Amino acid sequence: GAGVSQSPSNKVTEKGKDVELRCDPISGHTALYWYRQRLGQGLEFLIYFQGNSAPDKSGLPSDRFSAERTGESVSTLTIQRTQQEDSAVYLCASSLDRWKNTEAFFGQGTRLTVV
Amino acid sequence: DQQVKQNSPSLSVQEGRISILNCDYTNSMFDYFLWYKKYPAEGPTFLISISSIKDKNEDGRFTVFLNKSAKHLSLHIVPSQPGDSAVYFCAASGAEKLVFGKGTKLTVNP
Structure with missing residues (x-):
């Protein structure tokens, strides 16, 4: 596709469940970022992938959060044992x-x- | 440790007047600066950028000014229009990842 695609667009989950969010970056883009924005707040950096380098995970708020990226393509952000404070828009x-x-x-x- | 700061969470301006959004940074290694605009329920969209070798970049109604000695940049919108009402994020980059400010919500009143 022409742009960055994320799925699902909306997800409602019960507290304690695991969720997986997907990101399809623009083809050829070597850098990929995950941010989140809680209601009324600014952009909060989570994780950064650059090519084959080790990802910068310094923004992940807890060990319940993890992310993977396969080469320079799709990335998934996984949140385990979700809590109500995880409610946000993930960008x-x-x-x-x-x-x-x-x-x-x-x-x-x-x-x-x-x- | 916030490397990019937008100290005004909100700004209200009358239609037709100038909007000035400010941003301060602390990392002297930053050499590229960007402004993004975000409408509700949408992802941020790129608006305008400036390299550290310049002190001004203009694109239509939008002008970004960079003061390296003060580590300060600003976005001027003139004339402001109601459709400019959005959250504006300042961002900076150097050799590492993009760093965003918390954003300023601009409201342009008709």
Whole structure:
């Protein structure tokens, strides 16, 4: 596709369940970011993948959060044993190359609601 | 440790007037700066950028100013339109990942 695609667009889950969010970046983009935005808050960095380098996981809020990326393609963000405070919009973005000054393109986000 | 700060969570402006959104950064290694706009229920979209070798970049109604000595940048929108009402995020990058500010919610009143 032409843009960053995220699925599902909406997810409602029960507290304690695991969820998996998917991101399809723009083809050829080596950098991929996950952010989340809680209601009324700003963008919160979660994790950053750049090519085959070790990911920057410094933003993951707890060990219940993990993410994977296969090469320079799809990424999945997994939240285990979801809690109500995990409710947020989870945004994925990709960019061409970290060594080139270029913008990142965002997907439409996944709205996660933990009930 | 917030490397990119947007100290005003909200701004309200009258239609036709100038909107000025501010952003401060702490990392002197940042060399590329961007502004994004976000409408509710949508992902942020890129608006305008500036390289550290410049101090101004203009695109239509949008102008970004960079003051490297003060580690400060600003986005000017003139004239402001009701459709500009959105959350604006400032972002910066260097050799590492993009770093975003918390955002400023702009409301342009008709």
